[in-house]
Amino acid sequence: MKDATKCLHAGYTPKNSEPRVVPIVQSTTYVYDTTAEVAAVFDDPTKSLIYSRFANPTVMAVEEKIAELEGGVGAMCTSSGQAASLLSVLNLCDAGDSFISSTEIYGGTVNLFAFTLKKLGIECIWVDKNASDEEIAKAFKPNTKLVFGETIANPALTVFDIERFAKIAHDHNVPLIIDNTFATPVLCKPFEFGADIVVHSTTKYMDGHAVQGGGVIVDSGKFDWTKGNFPGLTEPDESYHGITYTDTYGDAAYIIKARMQLMRDFGTYPAAHSAFLLNLGLETLEVRMKQYCENALTVAKYLEKNDLVESITYPGLESDPGYELGKKYLKGCSGVISFVMKGGKEKAMNFMDSLKLASNEVHVADIRTCVLHPASETHRQLTDEQLVAAGIEPGMIRLSVGLEDVDDILADLEQAFDKIR
Numbered sequence: 272m273k274d275a276t277k278c279l280h281a282g283y284t285p286k287n288s289e290p291r292v293v294p295i296v297q298s299t300t301y302v303y304d305t306t307a308e309v310a311a312v313f314d315d316p317t318k319s320l321i322y323s324r325f326a327n328p329t330v331m332a333v334e335e336k337i338a339e340l341e342g343g344v345g346a347m348c349t350s351s352g353q354a355a356s357l358l359s360v361l362n363l364c365d366a367g368d369s370f371i372s373s374t375e376i377y378g379g380t381v382n383l384f385a386f387t388l389k390k391l392g393i394e395c396i397w398v399d400k401n402a403s404d405e406e407i408a409k410a411f412k413p414n415t416k417l418v419f420g421e422t423i424a425n426p427a428l429t430v431f432d433i434e435r436f437a438k439i440a441h442d443h444n445v446p447l448i449i450d451n452t453f454a455t456p457v458l459c460k461p462f463e464f465g466a467d468i469v470v471h472s473t474t475k476y477m478d479g480h481a482v483q484g485g486g487v488i489v490d491s492g493k494f495d496w497t498k499g500n501f502p503g504l505t506e507p508d509e510s511y512h513g514i515t516y517t518d519t520y521g522d523a524a525y526i527i528k529a530r531m532q533l534m535r536d537f538g539t540y541p542a543a544h545s546a547f548l549l550n551l552g553l554e555t556l557e558v559r560m561k562q563y564c565e566n567a568l569t570v571a572k573y574l575e576k577n578d579l580v581e582s583i584t585y586p587g588l589e590s591d592p593g594y595e596l597g598k599k600y601l602k603g604c605s606g607v608i609s610f611v612m613k614g615g616k617e618k619a620m621n622f623m624d625s626l627k628l629a630s631n632e633v634h635v636a637d638i639r640t641c642v643l644h645p646a647s648e649t650h651r652q653l654t655d656e657q658l659v660a661a662g663i664e665p666g667m668i669r670l671s672v673g674l675e676d677v678d679d680i681l682a683d684l685e686q687a688f689d690k691i692r
């Protein structure tokens with residue numbers, strides 16, 4: 272099936288007389304005829320349902336759909352994108368371990384990696400995405416367990432060279448984890464370029480309608496954990512009656528460990544109703560992504576010519592430093608544009624306050640056009656140095672182009688420019 276078809280049909284195929292739409296299974300638990308059957312389920316919880324803290328049929332239908340869209344062997348939904356990033360790392364790193372991350376990633380992930388994981392004894396080693404192969408290789412330590420990057424960085428909008436980083440990671444026997452939130456599997460399938468694990472904030476384009484927060488981890492099933500130093504996967508798990516994930520679950524070891532161990536213990540699983548709403552968004556993901564890309568490219572070309580705009584970042588523009596990588600990795604550059612206003616922070620804020628159609632909100636990838644000022648909003652916890660490392664300037668505006676008629680979006684921008692001129 273092609274993506275548009277998968278968006279509608281993957282993950283749920285009703286049998287004779289069953290509901291057409293994925294049903295909301297609003298139950299915390301599941302009934303069995305005998306005690307022996309319940310006992311057997313505990314021996315292999317991947318075979319049947321136990322409890323909705325780590326598995327629910329509505330959520331599992333969505334997991335299956337996303338796994339098929341990404342081309343992975345399995346997926347696990349989480350209650351937020353942050354939970355997905357957290358668990359994707361904790362599934363490989365223990366206290367005393369380290370991992371490598373590109374500096375150009377989402378601000379919330381920077382906080383998680385730089386501060387919260389540090390408190391748990393896990394060190395994040397930051398690398399510049401433009402560093403040479405040799406420099407990146409030097410960043411590895413014997414305890415380094417993974418490399419992390421974002422396909423299209425939020426909000427820097429740089430394109431990550433997935434193939435190059437996958438090769439460097441694999442040369443060191445560690446996997447590459449890609450946050451594919453902005454691209455979605457419709458615009459980029461990181462597994463095709465060598466990534467091993469993908470995470471998403473489904474809160475963004477996948478949901479698309481700004482109704483439901485969520486996240487997901489997808490496993491390509493391609494990384495050979497037995498070749499690296501991953502005792503959590505290749506040695507018996509004391510907390511699960513001595514199961515060895517790679518022996519018992521083969522290709523799906525990573526994603527099953529994430530569920531059986533981490534989801535069991537942290538419980539950041541979405542509710543059935545949340546998954547139902549996410550599924551509604553996913554059903555139209557393919558058609559929406561095409562239109563976001565088309566609208567955003569038109570808006571980007573308009574902004575590029577505007578005399579009040581100092582610079583613009585949108586990898587779909589030929590003048591953009593990310594254009595070549597974008598051509599290689601992306602079928603379109605998403606709806607998100609960032610641009611820097613002449614006159615800095617104050618001008619940027621005045622411009623944003625003058626918009627009528629586009630709303631001022633802490634969100635991105637909404638179906639409606641919206642704007643955000645990273646330096647004073649999402650990234651205000653970062654130091655000036657971290658802001659620069661994350662590619663953020665004081666006058667930068669992040670514009671998330673929605674699915675309104677593009678003429679109306681352009682007219683709104685034009686009247687706001689006129690007001691501050």
Ligand SMILES: *Cc1c(COP(=O)(O)O)cnc(C)c1O
Pocket residue numbers: 351352353354356377379380421425450452453471472473474475484485486
């Ligand atoms: C929003 C976002 C996250 C965090 O997701 P939440 O659903 O807000 O927890 C992670 N990565 C990227 C790229 C994001 O845009």
